[in-house]
Amino acid sequence: MLPKVIIYNAVSLDGRITGFNADSELYYELASKLGVDAVLMGSETVLTGFEAQPFQAFQEIGEDFKPREVDPADERPLLVVPDSRGQVRIWRRVLEMPYIRDVLVLCSRSTPQEYLDFLDENCVKYMIIGYQKVDLGFALEELNTQFGVKSVRVDSGGILNGVLLRENLVDEVHVFIHPELVGGTSPSSIYQAPDLESDEDTIPVFLTGLEKLKNDVVLLKYRIFK
Ligand SMILES: NC(=O)c1ccc[n+]([C@@H]2O[C@H](COP(=O)([O-])OP(=O)(O)OC[C@H]3O[C@@H](n4cnc5c(N)ncnc54)[C@H](OP(=O)(O)O)[C@@H]3O)[C@@H](O)[C@H]2O)c1
Structure with missing residues (x-):
């Protein structure tokens, strides 16, 4: 649904x-x-909001880095970003925002493997859904099925x-x-x-x-x- x-x-x-x-x-x-259970934000909106350029990384993985522990009782929304081109590289900065519980990046079969490796290394969750671009209908259904997302606010251009x-x-x-x-x-x-x-x-x-x-x-x- x-x-x-x-x-x-x-x-x-x-x-x-x-x-x-x-x-x-x-x-x-x-x-x-x-x-809402999730906020869907365009990749360009993320970059603009953080004054970052496409593919620009702000922080390297440091020894002090720990993936965010997600509490199932946390009612803050999940931030979901379609980024099939692998443009957003500032996830640690994004994860510092206090009003989201976690980040999920939506990728597609066209997303470079190097970007998926980058997400893995930075412990950022992602879902591969769609061929060239992200299949948004399918992604929304999966958000409901896999993450219990019943309502989404779109914060995007x-x-x-x-x-x-x-x-x-x-x-x-x-x-x-x-x-x-x-x-x-x-x-x-x-x-x-x-x-x-x-x-x-x-x-x-x-x-x-x-x-x-x-x-x-x-x-x-x-x-x-x-
Ligand atoms: N006034 C407001 O309320 C408000 C709110 C938010 C943002 N903004 C402004 O809006 C601007 C950015 O907006 P924007 O419209 O340029 O970009 P955007 O909507 O933030 O980003 C485009 C998004 O659409 C996805 N996309 C494009 N074609 C697609 C397709 N065929 N299938 C699936 N996904 C597709 C892109 O994914 P890929 O990366 O995978 O291509 C990307 O995530 C910024 O200036 C920001 O400040 C204003």
């Missing part, structure tokens, strides 16, 4: 996801209240959101609209995917929540018709 998947983004009034002063405290405060939306894997979309106009021509939407052939292929949604938060931020929650 597929877990419930919630896309969760901060946007400017003109729908951009970068280039404005997002209230990250508010974003994460409300995110923690969702009580438009690319991963776009694949999930086009594969009909999303149940809800929550957006925090910030009172700023950014403008620009670079792609910066919560949903990046190839142009549609027809407007009949748009995804209908219905409003389930509307809240005015502090500093004129508005939270809109939509459910997707399935």
